[in-house]
Structures are given as structure tokens and as C-alpha cells.
Amino acid sequence: MSAELRIAHLRKVFATGKPAVDDVSFTIAAGEIVVLLGPSGCGKTTTLRCVAGLEHPTDGEISLAGEPISAPARGILMPPRLRNIGMVFQSYAVWPHMTVRENVAYPLKSRGLSRADQDRRIADALALVDLGGYADRPVTQLSGGQMQRVALARSMVYEPRLLLLDEPLSNLDAQLRLRLRDDLRRIVKKAGLTALYVTHDQTEAVVLGDRIGVMRDGKLLQMASPEEVYNRPADLFVAAFTGASNFIPGQVTARDGEFGAVRTADGATLRAWMPQGVVPGANVQVAVRPENIRFTEAAGSENRVTAKVTAQRYLGMQTSYDLSVFGATIEGIEVGTAVRYPVGSEVTVALPPESCWAYAASADDARAMTPH
């Protein structure tokens, strides 16, 4: 039976200094897939390992199906093998001297099931990952994607209460990765498992997660649906990490409800969404995704301006333009195989206010946010 996972104020400090996980709290409903997304070193694996019991948390509580499995302040620490949690890692971690069936059967050995029960579970798990016809194959004769599906079947065969996956696709080539990414969500949903999935790949997070949690420096900055993370990033870091690579500096001149006016360096006014706490007078960076800049918008649309094209990069399926506008240089992307605006030309663009997000921040903050 899949179970609810509840993490409250989780902290892990290694001997070497600053916290790897710093006061992280979230809940995963039974049957829900949550993805932790963030740059290298932000604490994703450490969080996962604390849930698995492979790492001893410094503080905070972790409960599964309402039962505490880790609560250092109360002296509770359930050993990993009693937690009934399935795990899949980056490396294939299959036993090379065994067949597919033997690999998948392995976790059942010590569980006292009848032979018939074991066979049924193995057949179900292999069918779920589309390897029904491969049971007697030595795993060394499988592709990387197939090996990873064996690892997945093995982690699900004992019907764990929770499945943990740590970048399970990162060793696969690009094509396999895309295929298995789509398969993974279907497989986990079909099995009805609660899952916590860790990655630094935004697209993987969006495709797989019911909700995404964005982490930085051990902290959970935002946890919400993929659509909310992409359209209402909680702060400048979340916006930048998920691809809002343009930053237009300015000062807030007015605010009405969730939106407000920003005066930009060239004296123009830009209407933008503003998170709570951004007030008139504040210096802000307005973050905009290149894909959200509209070319040749109809008259009357908001934030419609004339921009000068200062550079152009033809990418086949789309063209990226550097645009001088609002006292800044920003990138805009137009989808399609045509290149329509030469360098030096003027183009009318519109930045929909819904897609312009004003965060209280300095230019240095914005530069530091851009992922390398």
C-alpha cells in the first residue's frame, strides 16, 4: 500500500559545516509524485537519503503513513530495511551475474512469500515496465534503458509504501532518456505509488511531477504544481532556475492588487506581476522568459513596444533575437523555421504582464541567479 510521506523541519548538518538540508518541510499525498529540483549540491540526495534511512537527520521529523520513521529529538530512527521503501539510483545497480528474473526476485527472498506469490509479483513487475518477454535474459545483454527498468521493477516488486528515485535517467543517452521519462510517470501512476523523485533537469521535473519543489542551499524555496512554478515563481532564483533568463531593472511606481507598474531605465513603464512585499519605491528586477516575449502583437496589447534587434541566432526550429528595449538587452525566441528580423531592424514586441515578474533585487542578484 502506498502511503503519505510527511517531512517536518528536516535538517541535516554534516561534520564539514553548513547544513546540507536546512529546515525543509513538505508532505506527499498517497499516490502523488513529488519532484525535488535544484542545482548540484542543493541537498536533494541528502533529503532522499534521510527518508530512506541511509542518512541520520540532525533534526526534524519524517513520518510514513502517519508513523514516525525518524525523529532524532524523540530518539526514533527506524532502520532502512523496516521502512519498506523502494529506491532507484543514477547507476543501474543491477546484479550483472543474474538474469532479469533473478534480479527482480532478489528483494522477495527474505520476505517469506509462497513461490506462487513470488512468481505473480515478478510477472506483474516485469509487465509493468514492459519487460515481460525478457525474464530469462542475463542483464548484461540489455540496453541501459532496459537495465534501469529492471532496477525499477526490482524496487517495486515488494510493493513498497514509497518509491525514491535519484536522477535515475542521467546515465542514459538522450533518446532513451526521453522515452523512459515518459514511461516512468505512467509506470509509477499505474502502480499507484507515492514517489519522491530528484533531478536537476527542469523538463524531467515538469513531465514527471504532480508537484515540484525547488531547492537551493539546503532550503525548499517553493513547492507547487509545475504550472504554478513556471508561471508564478516564488522568487528570483526559482524564476531564473526554470529559465526566465531576462532581467529588466527598474523601480516600482505603483501597485494595484497582484500587478503594478515598473519604471525602467529608459523611462518607460512596464506592467508586471509582483509577489507580496514588493511595494512602490522598491528597486526590482523584472524576470521574463524568452519564450514569453511575443513578436508583432496587435495594437492595444499591454507592454507593447518597439525594440531594436542587436543579434540573431538561427536554431532551425526557432530563432533567438537579442532585443534592445526597456533600457536593457533581452532575449526573445520566435518559434518557426523562418528568420524574420535582420540585425539592426526594429520589431514590435509585447511582454504580457502575466509573464513579467518583478522581484525586489539588485542587478548583482539577477546576474548571480543565471544558471551556468
Ligand SMILES: Nc1ncnc2c1ncn2[C@@H]1O[C@H](COP(=O)(O)OP(=O)(O)OP(=O)(O)O)[C@@H](O)[C@H]1O
Ligand atoms: N557524506 C557527506 N559528508 C559531508 N558533506 C556532504 C556529504 N554528502 C553530501 N554533502 C554535502 O551536502 C550538500 C548537499 O549534497 P547533496 O548530495 O544532497 O546534493 P544534491 O542536490 O543531490 O546535488 P547533485 O545534483 O550534485 O547530486 C553538498 O554541499 C555536499 O557537499
Ligand SMILES: [Mg+2]
Ligand atoms: Mg544528488
